[in-house]
Amino acid sequence: MSALPLTTAECREFRAQAHHLQPVVSIGSDGLTAAVIREVNAALNAHGLIKVRAHVDDRDTRATMLQQLADELSAGIVQHIGKLLVLWRPLPIKEKVIDPLKKPGPKTVKVIQNSSRGGQRPEVKRVKVLGNQRLTASGKIKRAKSRTTSVKKKGLG
Numbered sequence: 001m002s003a004l005p006l007t008t009a010e011c012r013e014f015r016a017q018a019h020h021l022q023p024v025v026s027i028g029s030d031g032l033t034a035a036v037i038r039e040v041n042a043a044l045n046a047h048g049l050i051k052v053r054a055h056v057d058d059r060d061t062r063a064t065m066l067q068q069l070a071d072e073l074s075a076g077i078v079q080h081i082g083k084l085l086v087l088w089r090p091l092p093i094k095e096k097v098i099d100p101l102k103k104p105g106p107k108t109v110k111v112i113q114n115s116s117r118g119g120q121r122p123e124v125k126r127v128k129v130l131g132n133q134r135l136t137a138s139g140k141i142k143r144a145k146s147r148t149t150s151v152k153k154k155g156l157g
Contacts, residue, residue, distance in 0.1 A: 003070035003077060004089065014049055014078040018086045023053035031056070032065050041073050044089045049078070052085040104131045111139040 006014070024043045027036055043050045052069070054062045066085045070077045078086040111125045129135055132144050 002074065003067070004075060006076040006078065006088070010076075011078055014076075014088050015086065018049055018051060018078060021049070021051050023051040023084065025050065025052045027052060027054040027056065027065060029055060031061075032068055037069070037072060040069055040087070044073060044075055044087065045092060048091040049086070049088045052087065054083050054085060056083070106130050109135055111135070113139055 024047065025036065025039050040050070040052060054065055056062055056065070062083065062085065063080060066077055066080050066087075069075065069085070069087060073087070073089065075087040075089040078088050080086070106128050109127050109129050111127050113123045113125070115122060125139075127135070127139075127141060129141060133141050134144055136142055
């Protein structure tokens with residue numbers, strides 16, 4: 001794999017976004033170990049744009065580490081300033097798993113009823129509405145009625 005090429009405009013935009021970020025991964029005196037590479041990969045999958053702090057004094061060593069990380073993880077090099085390294089990789093697309101057997105859960109609804117006396121604050125109640133219930137306009141909870149289906153749709157006729 002190789003590093004992602006970034007345009008100057010993209011680098012400028014990612015630098016601006018990364019300005020307020022804190023370093024997510026620290027590279028110690030051991031350098032780039034397999035565990036560090038795994039952590040950087042996990043952080044890139046979770047965040048996309050990350051800062052890495054390298055606790056190495058030699059600038060050439062840090063530049064080599066940055067290039068090696070970008071090559072191994074197919075990430076783009078955004079910035080190398082001091083001991084901070086900034087990497088970017090597009091976030092992977094997460095597929096939403098829809099379970100057909102899962103039913104909607106209870107919802108907490110806020111019911112506001114005006115006071116019968118004028119000038120009083122309205123009464124606020126929080127009510128839990130289950131999947132087979134509905135809330136009426138007056139603020140009462142009613143159970144949903146089962147729908148009647150025609151004989152033709154049932155397949156009996």
